[in-house]
Amino acid sequence: MTSAPSSILNTSKLPALAGSLLERLRAERIRVHAITNAAAQTITANLLLAAGGIPSLTIAPEEVASFTSRSTSLLVNLGTLDSDRRAAIPQAIASALAHAKPWVLDPVFVEASPPRLEFARACLAGRPFVLRCNAGEFAALAGHVATPETVRAFAKAHGTVVALTGAVDLIADGERLLLVENGHPLMTRVTAMGCAATTLVAAFTALHGSALEAAATALLVIGVAGEIAARDAKGPGTFQPAFLDALFNLDSPTLIALGRAS
Amino acid sequence: MTSAPSSILNTSKLPALAGSLLERLRAERIRVHAITNAAAQTITANLLLAAGGIPSLTIAPEEVASFTSRSTSLLVNLGTLDSDRRAAIPQAIASALAHAKPWVLDPVFVEASPPRLEFARACLAGRPFVLRCNAGEFAALAGHVATPETVRAFAKAHGTVVALTGAVDLIADGERLLLVENGHPLMTRVTAMGCAATTLVAAFTALHGSALEAAATALLVIGVAGEIAARDAKGPGTFQPAFLDALFNLDSPTLIALGRAS
Amino acid sequence: MTSAPSSILNTSKLPALAGSLLERLRAERIRVHAITNAAAQTITANLLLAAGGIPSLTIAPEEVASFTSRSTSLLVNLGTLDSDRRAAIPQAIASALAHAKPWVLDPVFVEASPPRLEFARACLAGRPFVLRCNAGEFAALAGHVATPETVRAFAKAHGTVVALTGAVDLIADGERLLLVENGHPLMTRVTAMGCAATTLVAAFTALHGSALEAAATALLVIGVAGEIAARDAKGPGTFQPAFLDALFNLDSPTLIALGRAS
Numbered sequence: 204m205t206s207a208p209s210s211i212l213n214t215s216k217l218p219a220l221a222g223s224l225l226e227r228l229r230a231e232r233i234r235v236h237a238i239t240n241a242a243a244q245t246i247t248a249n250l251l252l253a254a255g256g257i258p259s260l261t262i263a264p265e266e267v268a269s270f271t272s273r274s275t276s277l278l279v280n281l282g283t284l285d286s287d288r289r290a291a292i293p294q295a296i297a298s299a300l301a302h303a304k305p306w307v308l309d310p311v312f313v314e315a316s317p318p319r320l321e322f323a324r325a326c327l328a329g330r331p332f333v334l335r336c337n338a339g340e341f342a343a344l345a346g347h348v349a350t351p352e353t354v355r356a357f358a359k360a361h362g363t364v365v366a367l368t369g370a371v372d373l374i375a376d377g378e379r380l381l382l383v384e385n386g387h388p389l390m391t392r393v394t395a396m397g398c399a400a401t402t403l404v405a406a407f408t409a410l411h412g413s414a415l416e417a418a419a420t421a422l423l424v425i426g427v428a429g430e431i432a433a434r435d436a437k438g439p440g441t442f443q444p445a446f447l448d449a450l451f452n453l454d455s456p457t458l459i460a461l462g463r464a465s
Numbered sequence: 466m467t468s469a470p471s472s473i474l475n476t477s478k479l480p481a482l483a484g485s486l487l488e489r490l491r492a493e494r495i496r497v498h499a500i501t502n503a504a505a506q507t508i509t510a511n512l513l514l515a516a517g518g519i520p521s522l523t524i525a526p527e528e529v530a531s532f533t534s535r536s537t538s539l540l541v542n543l544g545t546l547d548s549d550r551r552a553a554i555p556q557a558i559a560s561a562l563a564h565a566k567p568w569v570l571d572p573v574f575v576e577a578s579p580p581r582l583e584f585a586r587a588c589l590a591g592r593p594f595v596l597r598c599n600a601g602e603f604a605a606l607a608g609h610v611a612t613p614e615t616v617r618a619f620a621k622a623h624g625t626v627v628a629l630t631g632a633v634d635l636i637a638d639g640e641r642l643l644l645v646e647n648g649h650p651l652m653t654r655v656t657a658m659g660c661a662a663t664t665l666v667a668a669f670t671a672l673h674g675s676a677l678e679a680a681a682t683a684l685l686v687i688g689v690a691g692e693i694a695a696r697d698a699k700g701p702g703t704f705q706p707a708f709l710d711a712l713f714n715l716d717s718p719t720l721i722a723l724g725r726a727s
Numbered sequence: 728m729t730s731a732p733s734s735i736l737n738t739s740k741l742p743a744l745a746g747s748l749l750e751r752l753r754a755e756r757i758r759v760h761a762i763t764n765a766a767a768q769t770i771t772a773n774l775l776l777a778a779g780g781i782p783s784l785t786i787a788p789e790e791v792a793s794f795t796s797r798s799t800s801l802l803v804n805l806g807t808l809d810s811d812r813r814a815a816i817p818q819a820i821a822s823a824l825a826h827a828k829p830w831v832l833d834p835v836f837v838e839a840s841p842p843r844l845e846f847a848r849a850c851l852a853g854r855p856f857v858l859r860c861n862a863g864e865f866a867a868l869a870g871h872v873a874t875p876e877t878v879r880a881f882a883k884a885h886g887t888v889v890a891l892t893g894a895v896d897l898i899a900d901g902e903r904l905l906l907v908e909n910g911h912p913l914m915t916r917v918t919a920m921g922c923a924a925t926t927l928v929a930a931f932t933a934l935h936g937s938a939l940e941a942a943a944t945a946l947l948v949i950g951v952a953g954e955i956a957a958r959d960a961k962g963p964g965t966f967q968p969a970f971l972d973a974l975f976n977l978d979s980p981t982l983i984a985l986g987r988a989s
Contacts (some may be wrong), residue, residue, distance in 0.1 A: 242506045242522050244766045248918035253963050258918065259836060260766050263808045266840040273839060284525045285549040287809040312521060315535060316528040392713065394510035394520065439515050440709030447964025451916065504768045504784050546787045547811040574783060577797060578790040654975065656772035656782065701777050702971025 212416055214381060218462025221420035221427075222455025224407050229255030233406045236274040238262050238295055240282025240311060243395035246443070247278075250399040253447040254424075256406050264290040271298035275305075275409040279326060280398050282311035284319055292322075296329040305332040305408035309401045314343035327361055332414040334358075335366045335401045349373075351380055366404060366418040368397055372426070374419045381419040384463040385426025392439035393446075400425040419464060427461045428453055474678055476643060480724030483682035483689075484717025486672050491517030495668045498536040500524050500557055502544025502573060505657035508705070509540075512661040515709040516686075518668050526552040533560040537567075537671040541588060542660050544573035546581055554584075558591040567594040567670035571663045576605035589623055594676040596620075597628045597663045611635075613642055628666060628680040630659055634688070636681045643681040646725040647688025654701035655708075662687040681726060689723045690715055736940055738905060742986025745944035745951075746979025748931050753779030757930045760798040762786050762819055764806025764835060767919035770967070771802075774923040777971040778948075780930050788814040795822035799829075799933040803850060804922050806835035808843055816846075820853040829856040829932035833925045838867035851885055856938040858882075859890045859925045873897075875904055890928060890942040892921055896950070898943045905943040908987040909950025916963035917970075924949040943988060951985045952977055 212220060227233075233256040237247050248258040259270050264287060271277050277299040279292055299306040308331035310323040320343055327334070327344070334344075341349040345357045349367055358365045359377030367373045372383040390396045403425060407417035431453075432445035474482060489495075495518040499509050510520040521532050526549060533539050539561040541554055561568040570593035572585040582605055589596070589606070596606075603611040607619045611629055620627045621639030629635045634645040652658045665687060669679035693715075694707035736744060751757075757780040761771050772782040783794050788811060795801050801823040803816055823830040832855035834847040844867055851858070851868070858868075865873040869881045873891055882889045883901030891897045896907040914920045927949060931941035955977075956969035 240522070241503060241524075241765060242510050245507060245769060245918060248766050249963065252916045252918055259839065260764070261807045261836070261840070262765075263810075263813075263840075263842075265842050266808060269840040270836075283523045284528060286525075289525075312523070312532075315521065316523070316525075316531040318525075318527050392514045394507060394514055436710075438710030438713035439511065440706030440711075440713070444706060444964030444968060448960075448962030449964075451962035451964070502784070503765060503786075504772050507769060545785045546790060548787075551787075574785070574794075577783065578785070578787075578793040580787075580789050654776045656769060656776055698972075700972030700975035701773065702968030702973075702975070706968060 214465050217416065217420055217423060217464040218459045219455065220416060221423045221462060222458040224410050224420055225254065225424055225453060226455065227410050228406050232257050233409055234259065234274040235276050235278055235402050235405045236270045236295070237278040237280070237402055238267065238288060238292055239278060239280035239398055240395070243280060243282060243398035246395050247399040247402050249447055250450065251402045251406065253451040254403060258402070262287050262291050264294055267291045267295040268298040271295045271304065272302045276405040277304055277306035278309065278402050278405040279306060280309040280311055280401065281313065281319055281323055282398060284322065289322065292326065296326065300329060305405065305414070307331055307333045307335060307401055307405040307408065309335045309398055310340050310344060311398060314339045330362050332408045333364045333366050333404050333418045335368065335404055337368055341367055351375070355380055364414045364418050366422060368422065372422045374415060374422065376415045379415055381415065382465050383419055383422045383426060385423055385430060385461065387429040387433040389433050389436060389439055389442045390429045393443050423462050423464055424453065424458065427458055430461060476727050479678065479682055479685060479726040480721045481717065482678060483685045483724060484720040486669050486682055487516065487686055487715060488717065489672050490668050494519055495671055496521065496536040497538050497540055497664050497667045498532045498557065499540040499542070499664055500529065500550060500554055501540060501542035501660055502657070505542060505544060505660035508657050509661040509664050511709055512712065513664045513668065515713040516665060520664070524549050524553050526556055529553045529557040530560040533557045533566065534564045538667040539566055539568035540571065540664050540667040541568060542571040542573055542663065543575065543581055543585055544660060546584065551584065554588065558588065562591060567667065567676070569593055569595045569597060569663055569667040569670060571597045571660055572602050572606060573660060576601045592624050594670045595626045595628050595666050595680045597630065597666055599630055603629055613637070617642055626676045626680050628684060630684065634684045636677060636684065638677045641677055643677065644727050645681055645684045645688060647685055647692060647723065649691040649695040651695050651698060651701055651704045652691045655705050685724050685726055686715065686720065689720055692723060738989050741940065741944055741947060741988040742983045743979065744940060745947045745986060746982040748934050748944055749778065749948055749977065750979065751934050752930050756781055757933055758783065758798040759800050759802055759926050759929045760794045760819070761802040761804070761926055762791065762812060762816055763802060763804035763922055764919070767804060767806060767922035770919050771923040771926050773971055774974065775926045775930065777975040778927060782926070786811050786815050788818055791815045791819040792822040795819045795828060796826045800929040801828055801830035802833065802926050802929040803830060804833040804835055804925065805837065805843055805847055806922060808846065813846065816850065820850065824853060829929065829938070831855055831857045831859060831925055831929040831932065833859045833922055834864050834868060835922060838863045854886050856932045857888045857890050857928050857942045859892065859928055861892055865891055875899070879904055888938045888942050890946060892946065896946045898939060898946070900939045903939060905939065906989045907943055907946045907950060909947055909954060909985065911953040911957040913957050913960060913963055913966045914953045917967050947986050947988055948977065948982065951982055954985060
C-alpha cells in the first residue's frame with residue numbers, strides 16, 4: 204500500500220483518477236474491515252468483492268482489533284448499534300489509529316436516537332478520514348442545515364472530510380469542495396446501498412493520499428455503476444445484481460466517459 | 466396519517482382498496498420500524514423500499530423506543546431471539562402502545578422452542594393489531610389446530626386479527642373472516658418472504674382503520690406481486706429480484722385484475 | 728432419515744451419488760440448523776431452500792438446543808463470533824452429540840484472530856463429521872501448510888473429514904482422499920458462498936453413512952450449479968440468483984454429465 208502525497212487535482216482528472224484507483228484496488232486486493240449494520244453486511248461485502256477487494260465483517264469486541272490491524276482500512280457504520288457493536292467500535296477505531304490505518308465513519312440515522320448521536324460524537328473525536336452522511340444526519344451532528352459553507356466549516360473544525368451524499372454528492376475538507384453528479388434514483392430503493400458505497404470510500408482512502416479526492420472518486424465509481432445498472436433494470440430488484448455486475452466490469456474508459464465531477 | 470373508521474367492505478372491493486392503500490403508502494412514505502430476524506432484515510427493508518415506504522431496523526434496546534415513536538407502525542418478528550432483541554421488543558411494544566402506533570406480531574418458529582413460546586405469549590398480551598402466523602405457529606400458540614372457527618375464536622379471545630398464511634391466506638377478527646388466494650409456491654423457497662410480507666401488513670394497518678382489511682389487502686398485494694414475478698422466474702434465485710420489481714411497478718388496475726379475495 | 732453404512736464407492740460413481748442424495752434431500756425435506764455468520768445467514772437459508780431443504784438460523788443460547796434436536800444436522804460457522812454465538816455454539820454441539828445428529832464445522836477466518844483459533848480448537852474436540860476450510864484456515868488450525876499428506880494426517884488425528892476447498896476441492900478422512908474439480912471463479916466474488924455451500928455438506932452427512940462421500944458429493948453439487956450459473960451471468964450480481972436457480976433445477980443426468988470427481 205503506497206500512499207501518494209495529498210494532491211490537488213484538476214477536477215477534470217477525477218474520473219481518470221477513479222479508474223486508476225479501482226485498478227489498484229483490484230491489483231492489491233485491498234482489505235476493508237467493516238463494522239456495519241445488520242442490513243448492510245451482505246451488500247457491503249458483495250460490493251467490495253465485486254470491486255475486487257476483500258471484506259471482513261466481524262463485530263466481536265475481542266476480535267476487531269486483530270481484524271482491523273490486518274486490513275488496509277476500517278469502516279464504522281452506526282446503523283444497528285447493539286451491545287456488541289457498541290463495545291467493538293471504540294476498539295476498532297483505537298486499532299486503526301494505533302496502526303495508522305485510514306478509517307471512515309457512517310453515522311446512519313443519527314438524527315433518530317439521542318444515544319446514537321452521543322456515540323457518533325465520541326467516534327468523531329477519533330478523526331475519521333471521511334465522514335459519510337446525508338443531509339439529515341449532518342444536521343443532527345452539526346446542529347444546523349447542510350450548505351456548502353457549513354459542510355466546509357464542519358470538516359475544518361473536526362479535521363475530517365465530509366462526504367454529503369444526495370442527488371448531487373458534495374465532498375469537502377476545510378479548504379476544497381468537490382461535487383459528484385453521478386448516480387440514479389433506484390439506488391435509494393435498495394437498502395444499505397449508501398452504507399455499502401462507503402466501503403469503497405474506505406478502500407480508496409488507503410490508496411490515495413488525499414482523502415477528499417479518494418472520497419469523491421469512490422462516490423463517482425458508485426454513481427457510474429448505478430447509472431449503468433439502471434439502463435436495463437426493471438425496478439430495485441433487478442437493479443441490485445445489475446449494479447454489482449456493472450461495478451465488477453467497470454473500467455477506466457467508461458469512468459472517463461460517464462464521470463461527472465466538478 | 467389519517468385512519469378511516471373501521472369499515473365493512475364488500476370483499477369484491479378488496480383489490481381496489483389494496484391499490485389505494487399502496488398508492489397512499491407511496492405518497493405518505495410510510496415508516497415501519499421492524500425488529501426482525503437476522504435473515505429477514507435485508508429483504509424486509511428492500512420489500513418496504515420497493516413498495517414505497519421507509520424502513521428502519523435497529524434492535525438496540527436503548528434506541529427502539531425512539532425509532533418506534535417516529536415510525537408509523539411497528540413490526541415485531543421473533544425469528545432470531547438473541548439477547549438484544551429480547552430486551553428491545555418489550556420496549557418497542559411499550560413505545561407503540563404509548564404513542565398509539567399500530568403494531569404487528571410475527572411469531573416465527575414459535576413451535577420449535579419453549580422459551581420462544583413463552584415470550585410470544587407475553588407479546589400477545591400487548592394486543593398486536595395483527596398476528597401473522599402459519600398453521601404450525603398458530604397451533605403452538607392456540608394449543609389446537611387452525612380451522613376457520615378456532616382462528617376466529619383465538620382472534621376474539623386475544624382482541625387481535627389473525628392472518629394465517631398458507632396456500633390460501635385466512636384473515637379473521639372475532640367476527641369476519643376473509644380469504645386471499647393470491648400467491649405462488651416459489652415464495653416459500655425464498656427465506657423470510659413471509660416475514661418481509663408482514664412489513665406491508667404493518668404499513669397498511671397505519672393507513673386503514675380496519676386491521677382485518679389492512680392485513681388482507683397487504684397479503685393480496687404480496688400475492689399478486691408473487692404471481693407476476695413467477696411468470697418469468699427460472700427458480701427462487703431470479704424470483705426474488707423479479708418480486709421486488711413487480712411490487713415496485715404494481716398499480717391498481719393490475720391488483721383489480723389479478724386480486725382474488727373473498 | 729436412514730443412514731447407509733459407510734461405503735467405499737468407486738469415484739466414478741460420485742456424480743450419481745450426488746444426484747440421489749439431492750433427490751432424497753428434496754423428498755425428505757432435510758432440516759439443517761445453521762449457526763452461521765451475519766453475512767451468510769440469508770444466502771445459507773436461500774441455498775438450502777433452493778436445494779429443497781428447510782433451514783433454521785437462530786443463535787439464541789437458550790434456543791439452539793431445541794432447534795438442533797429437531798433438525799437433521801447442525802452447521803457451525805465461526806465467521807462472526809459475537810457473544811450470543813459464543814454462548815450458543817457449545818450448547819448446539821452438545822445437543823447434536825446428545826441426539827446423534829451429524830454436525831459440520833466451518834472455521835472462517837480462524838487465521839485472523841487468536842481468540843477465534845482457540846474457540847475453533849475447542850469446537851474440534853467435539854469431533855465434527857466434517858471440517859470445511861480453506862488453505863489459510865487449515866494452516867492456522869494445523870500449524871503447517873495443507874498438502875494431501877498433512878490434510879489426511881490432520882483428519883486422522885482429529886477423527887474427522889477435512890473438506891479443503893479451493894480451485895480443486897480436496898476431501899480426506901484418515902484413509903481416503905477425493906478430489907472435486909467443479910466450480911467457477913465467480914463463486915469467490917459472492918460473499919459467503921463457501922459458508923452457504925457447507926449447509927449442503929451438513930445436509931448430505933445426514934443422508935449418507937460416509938461423511939467423506941457426503942462432503943465430496945455436496946461440493947460437487949455446488950460446483951456444478953456454479954458452472955451452470957456462470958454460463959449466463961454477467962458478473963457476481965447476476966451470478967447469485969442464477970446459482971440458486973441452477974441448484975433448484977439440478978437433476979441427476981446433469982450431475983452425471985458435468986461432475987468431475989476423482
